[in-house]
Each structure stands twice: as structure tokens, then as C-alpha cells.
Amino acid sequence: MTLKFTALALAATLFVLACATDDTNTASGNYTNPNGSSELAVLMNDLYREAEKAKQKIALGHTPEWSVDAEKILTAAATEPEKAASSEYKAFAVSYLETVRMLKNATPAEAPEHFKVMATACMNCHNAICPGPTKRIRKLL
Ligand code: HEC
Numbered sequence: 001m002t003l004k005f006t007a008l009a010l011a012a013t014l015f016v017l018a019c020a021t022d023d024t025n026t027a028s029g030n031y032t033n034p035n036g037s038s039e040l041a042v043l044m045n046d047l048y049r050e051a052e053k054a055k056q057k058i059a060l061g062h063t064p065e066w067s068v069d070a071e072k073i074l075t076a077a078a079t080e081p082e083k084a085a086s087s088e089y090k091a092f093a094v095s096y097l098e099t100v101r102m103l104k105n106a107t108p109a110e111a112p113e114h115f116k117v118m119a120t121a122c123m124n125c126h127n128a129i130c131p132g133p134t135k136r137i138r139k140l141l
Pocket residue numbers: 015017018019031032033037038039040041042044045047048051077078079080083084089090092093094096118119121122123125126129130133136137
């Protein structure tokens with residue numbers, strides 16, 4: 001009983017760290033969660049770095065490379081599993097994945113607009129359920 005409570009409190013604390021910490025001042029690409037990152041947090045950081053690179057390529061009229069499996073957003077273990085299991089999370093995840101699909105199929109001329117739509121989908125989920133990283137994500141817009 002006590003152990004279960006401690007585990008829950010710990011999970012909640014880690015979630016607060018991942019979702020409530022404003023990590024704007026950490027050098028992008030070098031951010032590591034001092035408490036050990038969840039599978040979802042690692043995926044998010046990979047998506048962030050890939051998006052930063054893609055934004056630069058698109059601005060130059062080049063076609064970005066995509067290697068991170070965005071679909072894992074549906075299955076990766078989160079710091080607070082209940083949250084990623086919510087129907088709200090799933091709805092945001094599905095609409096985000098649709099924007100990824102559109103971006104990957106976009107022509108170079110369409111890509112800048114589709115990139116913004118994709119980054120907005122990142123923001124929409126974060127504004128609703130995980131506000132901490134929003135300042136950092138806004139840099140993608
Ligand atoms: C469906 C909701 C959702 C979408 C869409 C989403 N995120 Fe996240 N993001 C989360 C949640 C929940 C966490 C907390 C993960 C954890 O701690 O397990 C998170 C964490 C993060 C973090 C912090 C990771 C860390 O080290 O703690 C960054 C940065 C991030 N997301 C960037 C992005 C970017 C960039 C996109 C779009 C490419 C995106 N997110 C799309 C829900 C989402």
C-alpha cells in the first residue's frame with residue numbers, strides 16, 4: 001500500500017518534470033532528463049531534433065530525411081502512462097500523425113505550409129496535456 005503510493009507519487013513527480021519544466025534554456029539537442037527519460041520522452045526529443053533539421057532543409061527548398069518512427073507516439077511508454085492512455089492523448093496523436101503523413105507527401109513548394117501544420121499539431125497536444133516544452137516547440141513554428 002505504502003509502496004504503491006510511493007511509486008505513484010514518484011511517477012507523478014517525474015511527469016511534472018517532463019511536462020511542466022520549461023526547458024527553453026537547455027541547448028537544443030543536448031537536453032537530457034536528469035531523472036532518466038521515458039521511452040516517450042526519448043521519442044519526443046528525437047522528433048524535436050528531426051523537426052529542427054527538416055525545417056532548415058525545407059527553408060532551403062530541399063526534401064528532408066525522415067528516420068524517426070512517429071507512429072511510436074501511439075505505443076511508447078510515457079512517464080505517466082495514464083496520460084498517454086487517455087482518449088484525449090490518442091485523438092491528438094492521431095491528428096498529429098495525419099499532419100506527418102501530409103508533410104512527408106508534400107511537394108517542396110507545399111512543404112513549408114505542411115511543416116507549420118505539423119508543428120502546430122505538436123503544440124496542440126502540448127498546450128492541452130503537457131505544457132512544459134511548449135516554448136521550445138514554438139521555435140519550430
Ligand atoms: C499526442 C500528444 C503529443 C504530441 C502530438 C506531441 N507530444 Fe511531445 N510530449 C507529449 C507528452 C505526454 C510528453 C511527456 C513524455 C514523458 O515524459 O513520458 C511529451 C514530451 C515532449 C518533450 C520533452 C521530452 C523530455 O525530455 O522530457 C518535447 C521536447 C516534446 N514532447 C516535443 C514534441 C514535438 C517536437 C512534437 C511534434 C513533432 C510533439 N512533442 C508532439 C505529448 C505529445
